[in-house]
Amino acid sequence: MRAILCAASLLALTASAGQAMAYTIFVSNEKGNSVSVIDSETMEVTDTIDVGQRPRGITVAEEGTHLLVAVGDDDTVEVYDTKTHERLYTLPSGPDPELFVLHPDGNHLYIANEDDNLVTVVDLKSRSMVSEIPVGVEPEGMGVSPDGKFIVNTSETTNMAHFIDTESHEIVGNVLVDQRPRFAEFKADGSEVWVSSEIGGSVSIIDPIKHEVTHKITFEVPGLRPEAIQPVGVRITKDGSTAFVALGPANRVAVVDAATYEVTDYLLVGQRVWQLGFSPDEDMIFATNGVSNDVSVIDVAAREVVNTIPVGEFPWGVVTLAD
Amino acid sequence: MGGTVRSRFAALALACALVAPYALGAVISAAVSTAANAAEPVTIAIGYLIPERRELTLSLMDRPAADLGAAGAALAIDDNNTTGRFTGQSYELLTETAATPEEAAAAVDRLAAAGAHWVIADMPGEALVTLAAAADAKGMLVFNVGARDDALRTETCLANVVHIVPSRAMLADALAQYLAWKKWTRWFLVAGSHPEDIAFADAIRRAAARFGARIVEDRTFEDTGGARTTDSGHVQVQRRLPVFLQDAPEHDIVVVADENEVFGTHVPYHTWTPRPVAGSAGLMPTAWSPVHEQWGGIQLQNRFLDKVGRRMEEEDMLAWMAVRSVGEAATRAASGDPETIDDYLLGPDFSLAAFKGEALTLRSWNRQLRQPILLADGKSVVSVSPQEGFLHPSSFLDTLGYDRAESACDF
Numbered sequence: 001m002r003a004i005l006c007a008a009s010l011l012a013l014t015a016s017a018g019q020a021m022a023y024t025i026f027v028s029n030e031k032g033n034s035v036s037v038i039d040s041e042t043m044e045v046t047d048t049i050d051v052g053q054r055p056r057g058i059t060v061a062e063e064g065t066h067l068l069v070a071v072g073d074d075d076t077v078e079v080y081d082t083k084t085h086e087r088l089y090t091l092p093s094g095p096d097p098e099l100f101v102l103h104p105d106g107n108h109l110y111i112a113n114e115d116d117n118l119v120t121v122v123d124l125k126s127r128s129m130v131s132e133i134p135v136g137v138e139p140e141g142m143g144v145s146p147d148g149k150f151i152v153n154t155s156e157t158t159n160m161a162h163f164i165d166t167e168s169h170e171i172v173g174n175v176l177v178d179q180r181p182r183f184a185e186f187k188a189d190g191s192e193v194w195v196s197s198e199i200g201g202s203v204s205i206i207d208p209i210k211h212e213v214t215h216k217i218t219f220e221v222p223g224l225r226p227e228a229i230q231p232v233g234v235r236i237t238k239d240g241s242t243a244f245v246a247l248g249p250a251n252r253v254a255v256v257d258a259a260t261y262e263v264t265d266y267l268l269v270g271q272r273v274w275q276l277g278f279s280p281d282e283d284m285i286f287a288t289n290g291v292s293n294d295v296s297v298i299d300v301a302a303r304e305v306v307n308t309i310p311v312g313e314f315p316w317g318v319v320t321l322a323d
Numbered sequence: 324m325g326g327t328v329r330s331r332f333a334a335l336a337l338a339c340a341l342v343a344p345y346a347l348g349a350v351i352s353a354a355v356s357t358a359a360n361a362a363e364p365v366t367i368a369i370g371y372l373i374p375e376r377r378e379l380t381l382s383l384m385d386r387p388a389a390d391l392g393a394a395g396a397a398l399a400i401d402d403n404n405t406t407g408r409f410t411g412q413s414y415e416l417l418t419e420t421a422a423t424p425e426e427a428a429a430a431v432d433r434l435a436a437a438g439a440h441w442v443i444a445d446m447p448g449e450a451l452v453t454l455a456a457a458a459d460a461k462g463m464l465v466f467n468v469g470a471r472d473d474a475l476r477t478e479t480c481l482a483n484v485v486h487i488v489p490s491r492a493m494l495a496d497a498l499a500q501y502l503a504w505k506k507w508t509r510w511f512l513v514a515g516s517h518p519e520d521i522a523f524a525d526a527i528r529r530a531a532a533r534f535g536a537r538i539v540e541d542r543t544f545e546d547t548g549g550a551r552t553t554d555s556g557h558v559q560v561q562r563r564l565p566v567f568l569q570d571a572p573e574h575d576i577v578v579v580a581d582e583n584e585v586f587g588t589h590v591p592y593h594t595w596t597p598r599p600v601a602g603s604a605g606l607m608p609t610a611w612s613p614v615h616e617q618w619g620g621i622q623l624q625n626r627f628l629d630k631v632g633r634r635m636e637e638e639d640m641l642a643w644m645a646v647r648s649v650g651e652a653a654t655r656a657a658s659g660d661p662e663t664i665d666d667y668l669l670g671p672d673f674s675l676a677a678f679k680g681e682a683l684t685l686r687s688w689n690r691q692l693r694q695p696i697l698l699a700d701g702k703s704v705v706s707v708s709p710q711e712g713f714l715h716p717s718s719f720l721d722t723l724g725y726d727r728a729e730s731a732c733d734f
Contacts, residue, residue: 115625
């Protein structure tokens with residue numbers, strides 16, 4: 001087995017010298033009630049999985065074998081086989097699950113239940129609900145610290161980032177941010193949490209120890225009225241150097257120097273861009289354009305949109321998985 | 324009806340009396356207690372004035388629920404309290420009932436005595452002016468959720484009133500922009516004979532002139548009295564209304580101004596020529612619709628349905644926005660002190676997220692809440708104005724209603 005793995009990684013290494021390793025991109029289509037499966041080699045949709053109603057949050061679990069999809073209108077999280085695309089089982093999620101984050105332990109899923117002001121903790125192995133944590137009004141964004149000690153949940157009407165201790169399930173800090181916080185993303189070294197505020201039009205950089213906003217990034221696109229700039233999805237490269245921020249109806253993805261917080265580029269993508277997902281080796285980042293029903297493929301190094309892939313209706317979430 | 328109001332009032336008065344000592348204590352302690360001190364929550368008391376609502380409506384669907392408006396305020400109190408758990412603030416709703424301007428002023432005094440610093444008033448213009456003066460004498464801030472009169476935003480400038488409800492001109496402009504976008508620019512205007520109907524018709528005429536439409540025919544439907552409905556009433560409606568609406572020049576749409584519900588509800592499908600209807604019937608401009616679910620609105624709709632057991636109407640949303648404005652300002656100002664909260668609320672940094680796709684702010688000169696206006700027909704939200712392409716140098720939302728230069732108010 002080890003030999004095969006070695007060979008595989010050697011192959012991957014060789015491949016990456018010439019071209020990136022192959023992977024699969026999964027995109028949840030909120031209105032289409034489907035997940036589009038895209039092959040990285042062809043950048044084309046190879047399969048469309050019919051899922052439950054209103055799929056949004058999407059991630060990969062169980063060492064790449066399971067695809068988790070939050071289907072809000074069915075009040076559950078569905079689990080699919082990443083290879084056969086068959087539905088395996090569903091998880092108890094609490095009502096209207098929208099976004100979730102998988103703990104680094106690979107077993108605990110933290111789910112935001114928008115309608116009930118709760119974060120639900122689910123144990124994947126036992127497929128059972130472990131805990132319900134009361135948070136602010138309309139919880140949505142979910143981030144986890146790299147060491148797994150803290151979850152950050154954002155509540156859209158309370159306008160706070162809630163820091164939750166993953167041992168005690170208690171809230172240990174609340175940080176007020178701008179209007180309608182949608183997404184929380186830790187830097188890989190755990191030094192910062194980035195929280196986007198859709199209506200506030202900003203991204204707050206939070207010190208996760210002091211629970212303080214240390215910096216606020218705002219955006220400006222010539223010719224666009226400020227109200228149209230609505231940050232949602234945030235992804236930061238593992239080396240902590242570059243961040244990508246999806247700006248919603250501004251139809252752009254902002255590229256931010258994650259050390260100086262300066263916005264260095266605005267990349268024109270499709271309409272109403274919400275969520276982002278890196279390829280496994282971070283050479284590409286995928287952006288879901290809800291209104292134009294497509295996914296923009298951005299070359300991370302070149303900072304250029306290199307492809308646009310038509311998917312299902314109202315693409316929402318995106319996750320990638322190495323083949 | 325009288326009995327219900329009285330008994331409800333008695334219960335509310337009792338509730339107010341119980342709440343009062345806490346509310347007063349809170350106001351006093353607010354200055355020293357801040358968000359950091361979660362041990363002893365600061366109480367923030369908000370009053371809501373319940374109007375005497377019209378019981379008889381042309382459509383049974385439009386009959387007001389007993390808790391119309393107040394239920395929206397109560398939900399916002401819950402929402403504020405959820406946040407308040409983290410900020411050490413506790414919110415209370417005090418309600419009073421008033422039918423006349425004098426009763427409204429007296430109710431404001433009672434709310435002040437009970438410790439409320441804010442009053443949400445679902446009252447017509449005249450009562451608003453009277454109660455605002457009473458509130459001013461007590462240093463209170465009023466949220467107008469009932470009076471749509473443009474004069475209150477352009478001539479009668481009330482310094483202690485925040486207008487949450489859109490004015491008639493904002494509503495008419497929102498409709499006009501959409502009709503202009505559709506290129507339905509020949510309008511047949513039919514207005515009722517009551518002062519409110521005449522005011523709405525004026526706003527519609529102004530909107531037509533602003534956005535390039537023409538009123539090709541302008542008629543008044545006189546309210547000659549009579550019962551709201553009779554058995555077999557449709558037989559006469561379907562004979563009389565089309566006749567009233569015949570012989571108009573070529574038009575694209577019939578625009579109805581009938582705030583008093585004398586005839587508007589009956590206009591769709593009873594026009595002489597087959598044309599769509601908008602205004603007080605058909606496609607209606609509104610601050611909120613029970614079917615609005617975009618921009619996270621579904622979450623608010625679900626919360627409201629769970630708590631109240633009915634759909635969330637415009638009056639509920641207006642009250643929700645008023646209570647949330649206090650909550651938002653109190654959170655941002657990190658204070659329970661009414662003056663500190665008001666400073667934030669009326670200051671340049673205040674904005675409110677209210678499921679309209681962008682931040683809602685106050686027009687500094689007349690304290691009107693800027694907001695997108697929904698165009699809904701009761702079953703679906705057809706569009707949301709402002710429409711793309713109508714430009715404004717500072718805020719697209721200011722393409723709706725009277726702009727700064729057109730208002731004598733300058734706060």
